[in-house]
Amino acid sequence: MGGIRKILNKPEKEFSAASNKHGLFSEVSGAIHIHTRFSDGEVDFPELVTAAKEVGLDFIVVTDHMSLEGKEKGFEGFYETLFVVIGYEHNDSNNKNHYLAIGTDKVIEEQDSPQRYIDLIRSAGGIGFLAHPAEERQYFKKYPSYPWTEWDVSGYDGIEVWNHMSEWVENLKSWRSFIRIFYPRRFLKGVPPGLLKKWDELNRTSFISGIGGVDAHTFTYGKGFFKFQIFPIKVELKGIRTHLYIPDNISNCEFVEAKDACLRALKNGNGYISNYRQGDAKGTELFLRYADDTLVPPGCSGRNPSLPASLSISIPLEAEIRVIRNGVQVSRKVGVYHNFDITGNGLYRIEVFRKKKAWIYSNPFPIGSYPLY
Numbered sequence: 205m206g207g208i209r210k211i212l213n214k215p216e217k218e219f220s221a222a223s224n225k226h227g228l229f230s231e232v233s234g235a236i237h238i239h240t241r242f243s244d245g246e247v248d249f250p251e252l253v254t255a256a257k258e259v260g261l262d263f264i265v266v267t268d269h270m271s272l273e274g275k276e277k278g279f280e281g282f283y284e285t286l287f288v289v290i291g292y293e294h295n296d297s298n299n300k301n302h303y304l305a306i307g308t309d310k311v312i313e314e315q316d317s318p319q320r321y322i323d324l325i326r327s328a329g330g331i332g333f334l335a336h337p338a339e340e341r342q343y344f345k346k347y348p349s350y351p352w353t354e355w356d357v358s359g360y361d362g363i364e365v366w367n368h369m370s371e372w373v374e375n376l377k378s379w380r381s382f383i384r385i386f387y388p389r390r391f392l393k394g395v396p397p398g399l400l401k402k403w404d405e406l407n408r409t410s411f412i413s414g415i416g417g418v419d420a421h422t423f424t425y426g427k428g429f430f431k432f433q434i435f436p437i438k439v440e441l442k443g444i445r446t447h448l449y450i451p452d453n454i455s456n457c458e459f460v461e462a463k464d465a466c467l468r469a470l471k472n473g474n475g476y477i478s479n480y481r482q483g484d485a486k487g488t489e490l491f492l493r494y495a496d497d498t499l500v501p502p503g504c505s506g507r508n509p510s511l512p513a514s515l516s517i518s519i520p521l522e523a524e525i526r527v528i529r530n531g532v533q534v535s536r537k538v539g540v541y542h543n544f545d546i547t548g549n550g551l552y553r554i555e556v557f558r559k560k561k562a563w564i565y566s567n568p569f570p571i572g573s574y575p576l577y
């Protein structure tokens with residue numbers, strides 16, 4: 205797979221993390237939560253694959269509503285530099301509580317209780333993410349909001365922290381907003397603070413992974429002569445991306461192995477979310493580093509990280525790097541590199557801003573035993 209860049213051009217001895225048996229991590233960047241013509245999207249698979257390759261993505265995850273038709277028709281797999289994973293988006297009988305199910309072979313029957321479909325998807329071997337959990341759409345009656353309402357559920361793997369479509373529609377408030385229709389990526393500011401707070405709270409007691417979603421529908425706006433596509437697919441794929449650190453180069457492996465590595469990293473939160481509009485974040489290095497140079501990626505590391513350690517942060521373009529501990533900013537630096545010494549347990553995250561807009565959100569680094577704070 206030519207699209208994968210080996211990260212960290214450092215001596216191999218530095219990569220001895222327990223989660224990294226093979227000596228090196230590779231980074232893959234992808235777009236998750238895409239709809240095609242098999243549900244309410246306006247793109248078919250060949251067009252989508254071509255566009256994803258053209259914008260330099262390594263993987264995409266398609267999630268049509270209550271449909272795995274793409275998978276059944278054989279569209280899942282490698283396409284030279286791109287690999288395509290097909291899951292689906294489940295909803296309850298009121299079309300609420302949308303849930304991204306990835307890694308299952310069948311659409312389970314519609315269920316009233318979100319806990320029920322979370323459990324059924326897990327027992328079928330899949331992983332799942334609460335989709336656009338904090339969506340609010342007050343100004344656009346034609347497109348109602350679909351927030352997550354059942355927060356007592358358990359057994360899901362993560363939440364869609366940054367959803368392109370939700371943020372865009374929420375901001376569509378007045379006639380001035382028509383400019384947003386022509387420049388759909390320009391107005392992404394960042395994850396709503398309330399949702400970040402919720403994510404931190406959830407991570408206090410157990411690890412909850414975060415992903416970025418495109419929620420690409422490529423819907424058209426207006427009628428007749430004035431009808432045009434708001435989100436052409438290539439524009440959508442140049443927005444919110446999810447980057448994963450996977451412990452091996454998957455260029456020579458079978459699709460099943462590549463998919464397994466991708467799903468494991470998604471579930472364990474081994475990576476970060478970026479907005480491509482603020483710059484191509486690929487090459488970003490966010491690791492917990494021990495005194496012996498062992499590196500641990502963000503997320504659930506499979507071990508209980510011990511201290512002392514530092515957060516080792518390297519980004520490809522100059523920006524404002526923030527370190528967040530237990531929901532509070534504890535360090536800030538403008539530059540391309542930051543080393544932050546960790547002396548206390550807690551939940552750590554990294555945020556990076558460019559030109560006052562959010563560019564990168566790492567998955568959390570949980571340090572210590574639960575509850576973390």
Ligand SMILES: [Zn+2]
Binds near residue numbers: 302335336
């Ligand atoms: Zn949805």
Ligand SMILES: [Zn+2]
Binds near residue numbers: 237239293419
């Ligand atoms: Zn969707």
